[in-house]
Amino acid sequence: MAKESVLITGSNSGIGRATAERLAGRGYRVLATMRNLDKGGDLAAAAEKGGWDLTLLPLDVREDGSVREAFRRAGDVDVLVNNAGFEVFGPLEEVTPDDLIDQFDTNVHGPLRCINAVLPAMRERGKGVIINVSSVGGRVAGPLTGAYAASKFALEALSESLHYEVGHFGVRVHIIEPGGIDTPFPDKRRLVGAAAGDESSPYRPLIGEWEQAMGRLLGEGGRSPASMVADAILEAIEKGDKLRYPVGPDAQMVLMARKQMDDETFESTMRQQLGLTW
Numbered sequence: 327m328a329k330e331s332v333l334i335t336g337s338n339s340g341i342g343r344a345t346a347e348r349l350a351g352r353g354y355r356v357l358a359t360m361r362n363l364d365k366g367g368d369l370a371a372a373a374e375k376g377g378w379d380l381t382l383l384p385l386d387v388r389e390d391g392s393v394r395e396a397f398r399r400a401g402d403v404d405v406l407v408n409n410a411g412f413e414v415f416g417p418l419e420e421v422t423p424d425d426l427i428d429q430f431d432t433n434v435h436g437p438l439r440c441i442n443a444v445l446p447a448m449r450e451r452g453k454g455v456i457i458n459v460s461s462v463g464g465r466v467a468g469p470l471t472g473a474y475a476a477s478k479f480a481l482e483a484l485s486e487s488l489h490y491e492v493g494h495f496g497v498r499v500h501i502i503e504p505g506g507i508d509t510p511f512p513d514k515r516r517l518v519g520a521a522a523g524d525e526s527s528p529y530r531p532l533i534g535e536w537e538q539a540m541g542r543l544l545g546e547g548g549r550s551p552a553s554m555v556a557d558a559i560l561e562a563i564e565k566g567d568k569l570r571y572p573v574g575p576d577a578q579m580v581l582m583a584r585k586q587m588d589d590e591t592f593e594s595t596m597r598q599q600l601g602l603t604w
């Protein structure tokens with residue numbers, strides 16, 4: 327039987343890279359895509375060492391032409407992992423419409439571009455899996471994360487609609503919802519206004535308070551390893567009996583509380599747990 331092919335976006339780092347390694351090690355044919363191939367040296371070396379069937383391809387999710395060319399070169403794709411993403415971080419009063427456009431272009435339009443590229447063939451084959459990497463922020467919005475949460479809420483909505491549309495054709499859709507994961511993600515955030523160090527911003531004290539709150543949420547265990555998300559993605563591909571896969575103890579706790587509580591109880595509980603006074 328031919329190996330299943332998996333195309334992953336943003337494979338040079340963090341969750342994308344851990345997933346490429348996990349799936350290639352498991353025997354999948356992996357199309358590890360990234361916007362800058364120069365960042366793929368380590369992964370290529372690991373693939374060589376492990377004897378994996380892994381090919382690096384350039385793909386910038388913001389560029390129609392780049393997406394088209396990557397899927398043309400990839401050939402048949404059985405599984406798409408929409409992983410590439412970044413975060414605009416700062417108070418909404420200081421976020422510009424252009425920041426929001428950029429946030430959505432990568433985190434929402436990017437996955438849709440890849441879905442548009444891969445879905446016709448999956449539908450015709452009557453088989454395929456689409457995995458969208460969302461976040462706890464796709465279900466719960468906090469201060470300073472409005473732009474990012476808006477993009478992940480949008481990705482959740484697209485995923486849910488798609489699930490209803492394409493299950494009929496034999497194509498599965500799964501949503502991965504990680505909590506805090508130990509990757510270079512925080513270092514690559516676009517910081518705006520108070521978060522970028524603007525001392526004149528009235529939101530300046532909120533930045534420190536929120537960082538402390540996140541530390542309390544993660545607790546002593548800190549951020550979960552990227553391999554935990556890779557394992558959840560593998561489970562979604564191979565078992566695939568759930569639409570949503572929360573990943574990490576913080577994600578489980580927040581999403582369970584959100585499900586069980588009304589808005590007011592959730593807010594007061596989280597404020598108390600996280601010591602948030604703002």
Ligand SMILES: NC(=O)c1ccc[n+]([C@@H]2O[C@H](COP(=O)([O-])OP(=O)(O)OC[C@H]3O[C@@H](n4cnc5c(N)ncnc54)[C@H](OP(=O)(O)O)[C@@H]3O)[C@@H](O)[C@H]2O)c1
Binds near residue numbers: 509
């Ligand atoms: N880390 C967390 O705590 C966490 C929690 C929940 C959800 N997530 C989600 O998990 C996904 C992966 O994040 P990560 O934690 O692994 O962070 P990461 O290490 O920063 O990885 C993000 C990847 O996306 C790529 N990327 C960004 N813009 C791109 C574009 N226009 N085209 C193609 N690739 C692009 C990055 O490439 P460059 O290296 O070139 O920038 C990088 O490879 C993201 O969707 C993120 O929202 C992360």
